[in-house]
Amino acid sequence: VPQDIVFDLPWTLRRSPLVEEVRPDTVAWMAKFGLLHDQGFTVDQFASWQLTELAGYFFPDADTEGLRLASDLMAWYFAPFDDQFDGSLGNNPAQVARICADLVTITDLPPRPGNSPTARALADLWQRSCAPMSQAWQRRAHLSWSSYLATHLSESVNRAHGYFPSPEECVRMRAQSTSTHVVIDLIERVNGFELPALVWHHPILVELRRLAAELLGISNDLCSVEKEEACGDTANNLVLALEREAGCTRRDAVVMLRKLTAERVHRFTSTQRRLHHLDCFLQRDERNNVRRFVHGLEALMRGDSEWEHTTGRYSPQAGETAAQRARASSSWQPLEAAQHRSAM
Amino acid sequence: VPQDIVFDLPWTLRRSPLVEEVRPDTVAWMAKFGLLHDQGFTVDQFASWQLTELAGYFFPDADTEGLRLASDLMAWYFAPFDDQFDGSLGNNPAQVARICADLVTITDLPPRPGNSPTARALADLWQRSCAPMSQAWQRRAHLSWSSYLATHLSESVNRAHGYFPSPEECVRMRAQSTSTHVVIDLIERVNGFELPALVWHHPILVELRRLAAELLGISNDLCSVEKEEACGDTANNLVLALEREAGCTRRDAVVMLRKLTAERVHRFTSTQRRLHHLDCFLQRDERNNVRRFVHGLEALMRGDSEWEHTTGRYSPQAGETAAQRARASSSWQPLEAAQHRSAM
Numbered sequence: 063v064p065q066d067i068v069f070d071l072p073w074t075l076r077r078s079p080l081v082e083e084v085r086p087d088t089v090a091w092m093a094k095f096g097l098l099h100d101q102g103f104t105v106d107q108f109a110s111w112q113l114t115e116l117a118g119y120f121f122p123d124a125d126t127e128g129l130r131l132a133s134d135l136m137a138w139y140f141a142p143f144d145d146q147f148d149g150s151l152g153n154n155p156a157q158v159a160r161i162c163a164d165l166v167t168i169t170d171l172p173p174r175p176g177n178s179p180t181a182r183a184l185a186d187l188w189q190r191s192c193a194p195m196s197q198a199w200q201r202r203a204h205l206s207w208s209s210y211l212a213t214h215l216s217e218s219v220n221r222a223h224g225y226f227p228s229p230e231e232c233v234r235m236r237a238q239s240t241s242t243h244v245v246i247d248l249i250e251r252v253n254g255f256e257l258p259a260l261v262w263h264h265p266i267l268v269e270l271r272r273l274a275a276e277l278l279g280i281s282n283d284l285c286s287v288e289k290e291e292a293c294g295d296t297a298n299n300l301v302l303a304l305e306r307e308a309g310c311t312r313r314d315a316v317v318m319l320r321k322l323t324a325e326r327v328h329r330f331t332s333t334q335r336r337l338h339h340l341d342c343f344l345q346r347d348e349r350n351n352v353r354r355f356v357h358g359l360e361a362l363m364r365g366d367s368e369w370e371h372t373t374g375r376y377s378p379q380a381g382e383t384a385a386q387r388a389r390a391s392s393s394w395q396p397l398e399a400a401q402h403r404s405a406m
Numbered sequence: 407v408p409q410d411i412v413f414d415l416p417w418t419l420r421r422s423p424l425v426e427e428v429r430p431d432t433v434a435w436m437a438k439f440g441l442l443h444d445q446g447f448t449v450d451q452f453a454s455w456q457l458t459e460l461a462g463y464f465f466p467d468a469d470t471e472g473l474r475l476a477s478d479l480m481a482w483y484f485a486p487f488d489d490q491f492d493g494s495l496g497n498n499p500a501q502v503a504r505i506c507a508d509l510v511t512i513t514d515l516p517p518r519p520g521n522s523p524t525a526r527a528l529a530d531l532w533q534r535s536c537a538p539m540s541q542a543w544q545r546r547a548h549l550s551w552s553s554y555l556a557t558h559l560s561e562s563v564n565r566a567h568g569y570f571p572s573p574e575e576c577v578r579m580r581a582q583s584t585s586t587h588v589v590i591d592l593i594e595r596v597n598g599f600e601l602p603a604l605v606w607h608h609p610i611l612v613e614l615r616r617l618a619a620e621l622l623g624i625s626n627d628l629c630s631v632e633k634e635e636a637c638g639d640t641a642n643n644l645v646l647a648l649e650r651e652a653g654c655t656r657r658d659a660v661v662m663l664r665k666l667t668a669e670r671v672h673r674f675t676s677t678q679r680r681l682h683h684l685d686c687f688l689q690r691d692e693r694n695n696v697r698r699f700v701h702g703l704e705a706l707m708r709g710d711s712e713w714e715h716t717t718g719r720y721s722p723q724a725g726e727t728a729a730q731r732a733r734a735s736s737s738w739q740p741l742e743a744a745q746h747r748s749a750m
Contacts, residue, residue, distance in 0.1 A: 159604055159687035166603050170541065197514060198552075201545045208542075212607035215687065219608070223683045227609075235609050259510045260503055263556035264563070265571075265579050339567045343503035343559065 064284045064301075065376050067316060069323045072331065073364040078118035080129050085114040088133040092141060095186065096179035102394030103141040110374035113137050119365025120245060121252045121358075128252035131190050135248070138183055139241060140375065146397050147214050152295065158218040161397050162211045169207055179396045191251055199247070199256055206243040213239035220297045229307055232300040233322070236279030237272070239298075242362065246271055249358035255351040261344070266336055267355075273330045274359045278366050280322055285376045330359075408628045408645075409720050411660060413667045416675065417708040422462035424473050429458040432477040436485060439530065440523035446738030447485040454718035457481050463709025464589060465596045465702075472596035475534050479592070482527055483585060484719065490741050491558050496639065502562040505741050506555045513551055523740045535595055543591070543600055550587040557583035564641045573651055576644040577666070580623030581616070583642075586706065590615055593702035599695045605688070610680055611699075617674045618703045622710050624666055629720045674703075 089105055092098045098105060117124075117132035124132060151157060165181055173185045188207070192200045217239060220227065227235060250256050261267060283300040290299050304315040334356060341349050370376065433449055436442045442449060461468075461476035468476060495501060509525055517529045532551070536544045561583060564571065571579060594600050605611060627644040634643050648659040678700060685693050714720065 155687040162604055163602065201548055204545055205549060208603040209607040212604045215604050216608050216610075219683050219686065222686060225680065225683065231609065231613075234612075238607075238609075258507065259552040260506055260556045260559050263553040263582075264560050265575065265582075266560075268578075269575075336569065339563050339569065342563065342566060343499040 064287055064316075065371055067284065068371060069281060069320055069367065071327060071364050071367055073360040075119065075364050075368050076122035076361060077115075078122045078124055078129055080124070080126055081114050081118040084117075084126060084129045084133050085109070087130050088114055088137050091130075091134045091183075092137050095183035097137065097141050097183055097396055099394035099396075102396065107374075108137060108141065111140060112369060112373045113140055116365065116369040116373070119368055120362055121248070122361055122365075124252045128254075131187070132245075132248060132252060134183075135187055135245075138180075138187060147218065149293075151397075152214075152218050153221050155215060155218045155222050158215050162215050165211050166208050169204055176399045178399050191248065194254075195251055196256055198259055199250065202262070203244070203247040203251075206241075206247050209238055210241040210244055217298045221295065224297070226297055226306060227303060229300060229303045232283070232298065232303045233276050233279060235298065236283055236300060237275035238279075240275065240279045240282050242275035242278045243271065245362060246274065246359065249355055249362075253354055253358065255354065257351060257355055258348065261340060261348070261352060264340060266333055266340065267352075269333050270330060270356060270359055273326045273333070274363055277323060277326045277330075277363050280319055280326075281367055281370060284316065284319055285370045289376055330363075408631055408660075409715055411628065412715060413625060413664055413711065415671060415708050415711055417704040419463065419708050419712050420466035420705060421459075422466045422468055422473055424468070424470055425458050425462040427470060428461075428473045428477050429453070431474050432458055432481050435474075435478045435527075436481050439527035441481065441485050441527055441740060443738035443740075446740065451718075452481060452485065455484060456713060456717045457484055460709065460713040460717070463712055464706055465592070466705055466709075468596045472598075475531070476589075476592060476596060478527075479531055479589075482524075482531060491562065493637075495741075496558075496562050497565050499559060499562045499566050502559050506559050509555050510552050513548055520743045522743050535592065538598075539595055540600055542603055543594065546606070547588070547591040547595075550585075550591050553582055554585040554588055561642045565639065568641070570641055570650060571647060573644060573647045576627070576642065576647045577620050577623060579642065580627055580644060581619035584619065584623045584626050586619035586622045587615065589706060590618065590703065593699055593706075597698055597702065599698065601695060601699060602692065605684060605692070605696060608684060610677055610684065611696075613677050614674060614700060614703055617670045617677070618707055621667060621670045621674075621707050624663055624670075625711055625714060628660065628663055629714045633720055674707075 089098070089108065092103075092108070097103060098108075113136040114129075114133040117129055117136050121129060121132050147158065161178075164177065165184055168177065168181045168185045169188045173182050177185070191203060195203070213235065216235065219225070257267070280300060287299050287301040290296065291302075296302050301312070301315050301319065304310065304318050305312065308314065308318070310318075337352060337356065340352060344352065433442070433452065436447075436452070441447065442452075457480040458473075458477040461473055461480050465473060465476050491502065505522075508521065509528055512521065512525045512529045513532045517526045521529070535547060539547070557579065560579065563569070601611070624644060631643050631645040634640065635646075640646050645656070645659050645663065648654065648662050649656065652658065652662070654662075681696060681700065684696060688696065
């Protein structure tokens, strides 16, 4: 089972002590926005998927407010949103485009009565993320969101056209579709600092972010491959792309995945050793923030790995359940406009 | 001489018929903002460097207003800004950081009396670029600008620390430092349309932009290598990085450059063949705009190549002049705050 395969990562796992405190808050948040449903996403599922735990691995130093934001975000990703695209909807680019375009505008405009529960919940996440942050941060965070939302469309375009990306394309695409860059932006938000633009765009930081996002994409594709096979969704997964390209077994593909991961870990640590190059133009507190940011990237990579091996999301049974749910015409449609509900 | 070496590109050169009309307007614009100086950048130099011609290759379908904006931008890049970093300033990251941070803020705040001529001219370019464009466009254009401005700092950090990037790092870094993404953003501005966020972030478009930017960086590094050697600036050039890594001659490095270029041309045209995949979620006018955008990328790549072989900027004499100018303590310091001038 892919979930049992562990890749070596050199970083120590850290856990927020506030997970127990925050978990019920996220359940309440999901209920408030209409993201829980007994035929859709249930409280039991939320608990078994360990989504507040994931937020706690990502942001071990967060205060309660920050961890709540991160935990709500994880719930939003996994509960209503991601799996909705597994079924027939995922093969209909025009419909996916309509839904994703609606979600992109949510980050620009106040929610309208016609917005879906998912869109209203996103508006809440976006407003809370931005509240204490500068215009510069909001600009780049907005781009990370748009880029992530666009991936649901591009994956559905590949399915509809029977296009199978190369392994190299998969690595890039999945780095974008795991939404890691949105979570990376939250490192500053949750820990209460901001990196100056000139640091953010320095090739060292660009490279470290890229490597972290690719690493999460690679390991996520290993975890989700059986779930995606169960759903008949074979176009966009890196493991399947490697098997196709090399005509190899699952076992061989896992060996390649391990190599791709090790290469990125090596490049991350060697790039990181040049961080002191930035000190010559930074103040003391800025130098400190750069280090906090990079430790934040380490926490993402290490925490994601821990979660992937402990969550109930990627068991084969879960895959079948997701496929059944996607096929069933559930009364729960959190991506559809809810004219008569009062979600907010 | 590198300038005589031509790489095969499959696209037809197109020229704006408005170049002669617009050239004097850009001279007047430079004069207005204090960017011309008889000991700095002169009108003759501007003409011999063919910067309005470059704008005319990049935007062959521009109207007068659009070509004026593009031509002023080319003048800004090459005249006061870029070469200022060739001399001792380029080895002083703290000072470069101060100047670049000032320029980044210019795109957020109205110009202040203490801003340099370069900063005031940038504010004018930025305002004219944004005037007819949406908030979404402005957000991504702002990121392209910040990223470009940051490269002057990162190149100076490499010089100061004696860090020599690998060829792979050079390709990425130069794609950013040639500012191609700023010019790419202008394709929509000058031609009067905007791509929706979901199209902009689609992997096909992301890939085409990346390839175009890398291609310009590669060919620019070949053209500028002798100029940079003359300035003693050997840390950041791809040709020199290839020679260092492979321990090879200039001739061998040029062969590798030709290969890097051909690979990118091939990937561009093969990726482009999948553009019709996007049609399934686009309206007719949006489909048309996607094609116009991609033709705009072709014009950038083909036009840049033409210009590099005809401009007077990259002759060996020009390299020495730039080096002398950078070393000399000219009275012309367009990057410095100008308290007593009235540039605007």
